[in-house]
Amino acid sequence: MVGMSGEVELRRSLRRRLIELGINPYPHAPKGGVVPVREVVRSPVPDSTVSVAGRVVGIRRHGGLVFFDLVDDGCRIQCSVSRGEVSRELFDFFDEFVDLGDFVYVAGRLYYTKRGELTVAVSDLQLLAKALRSPPVKWGHRILDPEVRYRKRYLDIMVTPQIRRIFEIRFRTIEEIRKFMWERGYVEVETPVLQPIYGGAAARPFKTYVEALEEEWYLRISLELYLKRFIIAGFNKVFEIGKNFRNEDIDVEHNPEFTMMESYEAYADYNDIMRLTEELVGTVARRVLGTDVVEYPVKGEPVEINLSPPYRRVSLYDAFREFAGVDIESLPDDEIKEYLSRYSIRLPGGYERGRAVVKLFDRIVGREYLIQPTFVTDFPKSSSPLAKPHRSRPDLAERFELYIGGVELANAYTELNDPELQASYFREEEERRRLGDLEAHPFDWDFVEALEHGMPPTGGLGLGIDRLVMVYTGTDSIKEVIPFPMVKPREFEQKRVWG
RNA sequence: GGGCCCGUAGCUCAGCCAGGCAGAGCGGCGGGCUUUUAACCCGUAGGUCCCGGGUUCGAAUCCCGGCGGGCCCGCCA
Numbered sequence A: 001m002v003g004m005s006g007e008v009e010l011r012r013s014l015r016r017r018l019i020e021l022g023i024n025p026y027p028h029a030p031k032g033g034v035v036p037v038r039e040v041v042r043s044p045v046p047d048s049t050v051s052v053a054g055r056v057v058g059i060r061r062h063g064g065l066v067f068f069d070l071v072d073d074g075c076r077i078q079c080s081v082s083r084g085e086v087s088r089e090l091f092d093f094f095d096e097f098v099d100l101g102d103f104v105y106v107a108g109r110l111y112y113t114k115r116g117e118l119t120v121a122v123s124d125l126q127l128l129a130k131a132l133r134s135p136p137v138k139w140g141h142r143i144l145d146p147e148v149r150y151r152k153r154y155l156d157i158m159v160t161p162q163i164r165r166i167f168e169i170r171f172r173t174i175e176e177i178r179k180f181m182w183e184r185g186y187v188e189v190e191t192p193v194l195q196p197i198y199g200g201a202a203a204r205p206f207k208t209y210v211e212a213l214e215e216e217w218y219l220r221i222s223l224e225l226y227l228k229r230f231i232i233a234g235f236n237k238v239f240e241i242g243k244n245f246r247n248e249d250i251d252v253e254h255n256p257e258f259t260m261m262e263s264y265e266a267y268a269d270y271n272d273i274m275r276l277t278e279e280l281v282g283t284v285a286r287r288v289l290g291t292d293v294v295e296y297p298v299k300g301e302p303v304e305i306n307l308s309p310p311y312r313r314v315s316l317y318d319a320f321r322e323f324a325g326v327d328i329e330s331l332p333d334d335e336i337k338e339y340l341s342r343y344s345i346r347l348p349g350g351y352e353r354g355r356a357v358v359k360l361f362d363r364i365v366g367r368e369y370l371i372q373p374t375f376v377t378d379f380p381k382s383s384s385p386l387a388k389p390h391r392s393r394p395d396l397a398e399r400f401e402l403y404i405g406g407v408e409l410a411n412a413y414t415e416l417n418d419p420e421l422q423a424s425y426f427r428e429e430e431e432r433r434r435l436g437d438l439e440a441h442p443f444d445w446d447f448v449e450a451l452e453h454g455m456p457p458t459g460g461l462g463l464g465i466d467r468l469v470m471v472y473t474g475t476d477s478i479k480e481v482i483p484f485p486m487v488k489p490r491e492f493e494q495k496r497v498w499g
Numbered sequence B: 001g002g003g004c005c006c007g008u009a010g011c012u013c014a015g016c017c018a019g020g021c022a023g024a025g026c027g028g029c030g031g032g033c034u035u036u037u038a039a040c041c042c043g044u045a046g047g048u049c050c051c052g053g054g055u056u057c058g059a060a061u062c063c064c065g066g067c068g069g070g071c072c073c074g075c076c077a
Helices: A006-020 A037-042 A088-097 A146-151 A153-159 A161-183 A224-233 A270-289 A316-324 A333-342 A353-369 A419-434 A445-452 A465-473
Strands: A049-062 A065-072 A075-082 A103-112 A118-129 A207-210 A215-219 A237-245 A257-266 A293-298 A301-306 A312-315 A374-380 A396-404 A407-414 A458-464
Touching (some): A006 A088, A037 A049, A037 A065, A049 A075, A049 A118, A075 A088, A088 A118, A153 A161, A161 A237, A161 A257, A161 A270, A161 A465, A224 A237, A224 A257, A224 A458, A257 A270, A257 A465, A270 A374, A270 A396, A270 A407, A270 A458, A270 A465, A293 A465, A312 A316, A316 A353, A333 A353, A353 A374, A407 A465, A419 A445
Parallel strands (some): A075 A118, A312 A374
Antiparallel strands (some): A049 A065, A065 A075, A103 A118, A237 A257, A257 A458, A293 A301, A374 A396, A396 A407
């Protein structure tokens, strides 16, 4: 047993000894009321007595005087224990039983040290939870191994305030999006995650099996088709914030499980939705960050981005002309095919002009040039089987995508509400599936039947929350803004001896 | 799916190219220290060198296979 994982063994023996001494190392509650450290720090009253609780993240011993740092809900305060000011029992207890990582309750007088730091002169102390492992790095420093950071995100958040800040922004963003939508009269609804037919996007789904029905079902790849059923049902303005699941590869912009906000509004079109979207992105930024100017890394260099509306609107064909110098609209199919092979783009399901154009747009224009917020509008009709054809351009659909920092943040349509046209689009998708496009949209009879009951003219929006948070936080990897990103589970032997 | 790189103490890493006793700093533990805050000073413990196989008198080091991770490219948002 000599040399068995030293720290944990040592601390487990402390835990045992505490129990032997009749001291519960995991009491049910602090012995006195606690005030959040944040409040103490916000308006400190020197010489007043405070009682606070938190995790011990630093200990500096000076013989008869010990300074230690407490972190409570992300907020740090220094405490001191002086041999001359407390009972021998208290001082020895701290010395012997309190380690980095432990939660403690302390009460004492507030004062400023010689160096001017606000400090609690501890006069009472209680161990609230014994940690058997100490934090891997000192508080305020960064864990550098990305594998540890993503697998044990709680440590990453625990010890690095900048990481915690990213998630504070994430969850405040979701909160403010809700408020923004509620303020505008949208009703927050819920739709099924498990679906018999997936739809609303081009993606491969996760499959699951429903024992009660003895059927294979799917995890949703979007919220779209059920939210439209709410519009059909007579709710005029609905939204949902929820997880989508797409069985695709993982990279800096994609996680198989990600968060979307989708909204649908009766009697609106994609122009209304553009105004809604830019208002939302700008307003939420101001409310969460206090500013609508952010910095985002583009090719490693921070670029200032202004999120205040209005955003630029440019049609997809015009964007091609402006940024790529190509009039792709009037390019013959042969030359488009040449471009495809030059950029080694394969089209599953065979060549189709509209889809080819969109792929080329993603490859050549999107990430490269659309840094300041830009709505790219009017996509080829065949690439958008759930969007309504353009009111004056029969070859296009009333669709837009929002790009910021080269990242695609949103996708929106004037929604298709003609059931016959929807059915024929679904048939085309089915044909493409037969030709090998695994991401083609499956035919959803139940949805077409719902449309047959009549859906008012509707504008809809899908907004990628993770990517919005990336823009807000100046982060260029989606893993940084997802609390627990998908990582392969790892087999490991726990090094411990029971007893 | 294709390519490149990485895996050694709790953490950060050196050692690998050119095979020969398993190393440093931080952290831990013990001691000292009553105003520090990455405290300081002295001492000390701590290892499945990612896993498996091969070459060799001898492998952290060379070779093969695997696992895990990162980045780039292709694709979905």
